[in-house]
Amino acid sequence: MKKRITALFIALLLVAFSLPISANAASVTVDEIKPNVVLSIVPCNATDASVDLNGENLKDIQIYTSKGVDNQMWLLGKVGDYYTIKSKKTQDVIEVKDGNAVADQMIEVNAYDGSDKQLWRLEKMDDGSYSIHSKLDDSLVWDVQGENTSNGTRIMIHAQHKKSNQKFLFINDVGSAGSVRRSERQQRNRFAAV
Numbered sequence: 001m002k003k004r005i006t007a008l009f010i011a012l013l014l015v016a017f018s019l020p021i022s023a024n025a026a027s028v029t030v031d032e033i034k035p036n037v038v039l040s041i042v043p044c045n046a047t048d049a050s051v052d053l054n055g056e057n058l059k060d061i062q063i064y065t066s067k068g069v070d071n072q073m074w075l076l077g078k079v080g081d082y083y084t085i086k087s088k089k090t091q092d093v094i095e096v097k098d099g100n101a102v103a104d105q106m107i108e109v110n111a112y113d114g115s116d117k118q119l120w121r122l123e124k125m126d127d128g129s130y131s132i133h134s135k136l137d138d139s140l141v142w143d144v145q146g147e148n149t150s151n152g153t154r155i156m157i158h159a160q161h162k163k164s165n166q167k168f169l170f171i172n173d174v175g176s177a178g179s180v181r182r183s184e185r186q187q188r189n190r191f192a193a194v
Contacts, residue, residue, distance in 0.1 A: 027169040030076075030083075030122050030130070038073045038088055040066065040171040044129050045164035046149040053087050053109060054152075061094060061107045061155045063144055076170075082119035082135050084112065093118045096157060101136035106156045129167035131160060141166050 033039065041051035043063050052064035053071040066072065073088035085094040092109035099117035112118060119135035132142040134157050143158035144165040160166060 028172050033076050041074055042169040042171055043144045044167035059108050063153050064151045096134055103158050104156050106154055129169050131166055
């Protein structure tokens, strides 16, 4: 009986994760991103959260409940085959802290200086999400620390394992109050169990 329940659960998960991203979803592909379009970046492991510039020190990158505020809004800039990710709030870009490309190094924002520590390669995953690779070491990707979903959880770079805490969606459809559409929240719930 236990084996049948486990097999049924696995079958349900396979069906759920093979569904295409809904036409109503507001996530966009990198090819659809235009310069100076404000985006929210959503970690696939954390329902109703966004990548967030810590409002206290305006330096650390964390996840926090999506509120559509400027410290959760980002602009992508193209630099050759790479991207910069600029904060709407401060106009600073996300970089590997101290340019130290080692596993579990935190990311933060600083003024743009054109160095490799501020450049990111976006890899589209089979489920429509993206992993975000450091130009300093392509094997290191953004990682929501410890697969945690709590407000204030930091984002670091870590060796890629392709779990949901290393997958992100780019959202460009925000409501009048700045919150992500309900249909997109429902779509993100699909990633939270991976």
